[in-house]
Amino acid sequence: MEGDPVDVLEYLRERYGRTVRFYHPGFGGEGYVLSRPEDVQHVLNDSHDSFAKAEIYEDELADVFGKGLVTSEGDLWRRQRRLIAPMFTRDQITEFVEVMVEETESMIERWRRRQEDGETIDLLEETERVTLQVIGRTMFGEDMEGRADRMQWSLDRLRRRFKRRTEYLVKVPDWMPTPLNSRDQRAFEALEEVVWDIIEGRCVEEAEAAVEEGDADLLDMLLAAETDDGERMTEQQVRDEVVTFLLAGHETTAASLAWTWYLLSHNPEKYRSLYHTVEDADVDDDAPAVAEELRSVRPYVQEGMRVFPPVPMFARRTLEDQQVGRYHVPEDSLVVLPQVLTHRDPDIWRQPWRYDPDRFRGAVDDRPDYSYYPFGGGPRMCIGRTLSLVESQIVLGLTTRELRLELESPTCPPHEIPVRSAVTLTPTPTIEMSVREWE
Numbered sequence: 001m002e003g004d005p006v007d008v009l010e011y012l013r014e015r016y017g018r019t020v021r022f023y024h025p026g027f028g029g030e031g032y033v034l035s036r037p038e039d040v041q042h043v044l045n046d047s048h049d050s051f052a053k054a055e056i057y058e059d060e061l062a063d064v065f066g067k068g069l070v071t072s073e074g075d076l077w078r079r080q081r082r083l084i085a086p087m088f089t090r091d092q093i094t095e096f097v098e099v100m101v102e103e104t105e106s107m108i109e110r111w112r113r114r115q116e117d118g119e120t121i122d123l124l125e126e127t128e129r130v131t132l133q134v135i136g137r138t139m140f141g142e143d144m145e146g147r148a149d150r151m152q153w154s155l156d157r158l159r160r161r162f163k164r165r166t167e168y169l170v171k172v173p174d175w176m177p178t179p180l181n182s183r184d185q186r187a188f189e190a191l192e193e194v195v196w197d198i199i200e201g202r203c204v205e206e207a208e209a210a211v212e213e214g215d216a217d218l219l220d221m222l223l224a225a226e227t228d229d230g231e232r233m234t235e236q237q238v239r240d241e242v243v244t245f246l247l248a249g250h251e252t253t254a255a256s257l258a259w260t261w262y263l264l265s266h267n268p269e270k271y272r273s274l275y276h277t278v279e280d281a282d283v284d285d286d287a288p289a290v291a292e293e294l295r296s297v298r299p300y301v302q303e304g305m306r307v308f309p310p311v312p313m314f315a316r317r318t319l320e321d322q323q324v325g326r327y328h329v330p331e332d333s334l335v336v337l338p339q340v341l342t343h344r345d346p347d348i349w350r351q352p353w354r355y356d357p358d359r360f361r362g363a364v365d366d367r368p369d370y371s372y373y374p375f376g377g378g379p380r381m382c383i384g385r386t387l388s389l390v391e392s393q394i395v396l397g398l399t400t401r402e403l404r405l406e407l408e409s410p411t412c413p414p415h416e417i418p419v420r421s422a423v424t425l426t427p428t429p430t431i432e433m434s435v436r437e438w439e
């Protein structure tokens, strides 16, 4: 069957149910799609030691991320996760609020200029721009503005490459001088240039001083870190973490914001209720208070990620035979965990295409664990989840106080919009919005 993997997964569920066994020679043989919450919990949490990251998927990611935190395993992963975790505590994230507010304000100004000129905005391009700025400044102390266009071009190419190489049976080797290969090569080079530019702008002495003064960003922490044997992290490892956080730290939140705005524009009543929750928020206060004042925005973002999970699926490989529910899953099988199916399962979420932020408000949730897992789960759960939620609250909340977005195109209902999944889930058509006032 043709189409984006999300369409294929939906087709498989409709036809064969919530647990599907498939055979795909390109994916190394036998595989399973597990979308029942209890099965997802088994893989990510209860028996996580019996599963590794899936090579078929990770090999392609590793071309870009190397052995950064998303792709590494075992002792290296444990060490790096322990080292990086202090960057993501609640207190640390509060320190980032100021940057998030500043970057949102510049975005609003930019949108106002578009409004004055009678122009529309490309929603995803805009959300990618603001999230790239936030991640660049908070993690690496870098203004990314001058590099945003090149980064966007490079990432677009790399996403296409990922899609081609995970979906097609035949992979053209990189050494063959084809036009596609040389374009991919240029995309890799553009990204490397940005990354090395960030790293080479900082020296170890500066990093050590920042760590000592309690003023370190992620790059300082990576450069100043010593292993248990007193060794420095290799340059390659620093590069791998910088790429990982630069990309994983902005594309996902950008997709989440874009989908949420898109759904809001299809649901004017919900959009207005969001406006009412933020119009009187006191946002002139200090950082922790701003984040707290905008807490009411969170259900709107959470529901957006339910309908369109920014990471629609990910995969594992079994390290030993497993009994998952009624199924025997042999060693070395591919296991696909599709948030997109679980999040839209009508037995768990009534009227799954209805955008209803109330699902995440108030009453105790009696749904089984792992009915909702946009950030994964278990020990490999997303390290950036709180940062992302706080950032989305601020960007969406502050902007909604000032202006309203109106959808110009595409005009199809949300369940018909063509999507593209290449690690993140994005709309295929450009989402064009006009900038309006609230009446």
Ligand code: HEM
Binding pocket: 069, 070, 081, 244, 245, 248, 249, 250, 252, 253, 256, 309, 310, 311, 314, 315, 373, 374, 375, 376, 377, 379, 380, 381, 382, 383, 384, 385, 387, 388
């Ligand atoms: C809406 C926003 C985001 C979504 C939906 C998302 C989703 C995910 C998911 C599903 C995983 C688990 C993958 C797996 O188990 O194979 C993950 C891991 C990860 N995410 Fe996120 N993410 C988001 C934002 C962020 C941000 C803002 C950062 C960094 C600043 C980040 C950095 C990472 C890293 C480093 C990992 C690997 C963690 C580990 O294995 O220890 N993510 N993310």
